[in-house]
Amino acid sequence: MLVQSATHEAEIAAENAVLGGRRALRHAVVPHGGFTDPEYGSVGITEVEARRKQDCAVAVVPYADLDRGIIDGHQVGSCKLIVSRATQCVLGAHIVGEQAVEVVQIAATAMRAGMCVEQLADDLELAYPTFTAVVGLAARRISRTLGLIPLASTEGGGSERLRAAEWALRSG
């Protein structure tokens, strides 16, 4: 029930009708969201749906951890990333915060490309300082949880810990 899906369905329906084709449409990955303040963006399945089906790893990174959030004064929000422990692929991403509908598209692209979380965390060098980097930080946190990259002494501390710079979170 989204413009991009409706348009795609219409094109295929028209093509099948006029050309006698039998093409079907599979809505494999459909990022969507709402242009509220702050925005919300979503792709894939929720944490509840994921846990019902399989063992998964979940990370929630607050926008306050983003240098861009601090620079622009948009520290409200967070990004939840859900990854399958079996395949290490992204199952879903759910974001509330500045530019969330834009940001969620990077997670959607990773899902469609079949990228594993370690590739999203390490191989893709996302521009700095950006809101999109929140997906990279969440991927990095999950990669550490899954033991794909070593634990960094600056990450994962309690609330009494001084806030580590985004660079420290990334460079681990």
Ligand SMILES: Cc1cc2nc3c(=O)[nH]c(=O)nc-3n(C[C@H](O)[C@H](O)[C@H](O)COP(=O)(O)OP(=O)(O)OC[C@H]3O[C@@H](n4cnc5c(N)ncnc54)[C@H](O)[C@@H]3O)c2cc1C
């Ligand atoms: C307030 C609102 C905000 C939205 N915001 C977004 C957004 O930001 N992004 C997004 O992706 N999606 C958004 N959507 C959803 C999006 O608009 C729909 O998913 C999309 O328009 C569906 O396209 P459609 O062609 O299937 O149906 P529609 O666009 O509803 O088109 C159906 C057409 O058929 C006509 N019709 C119905 N019955 C008959 C009949 N018996 N005879 C002849 N004509 C008929 C209707 O008049 C209408 O023109 C929003 C929807 C609403 C209501």
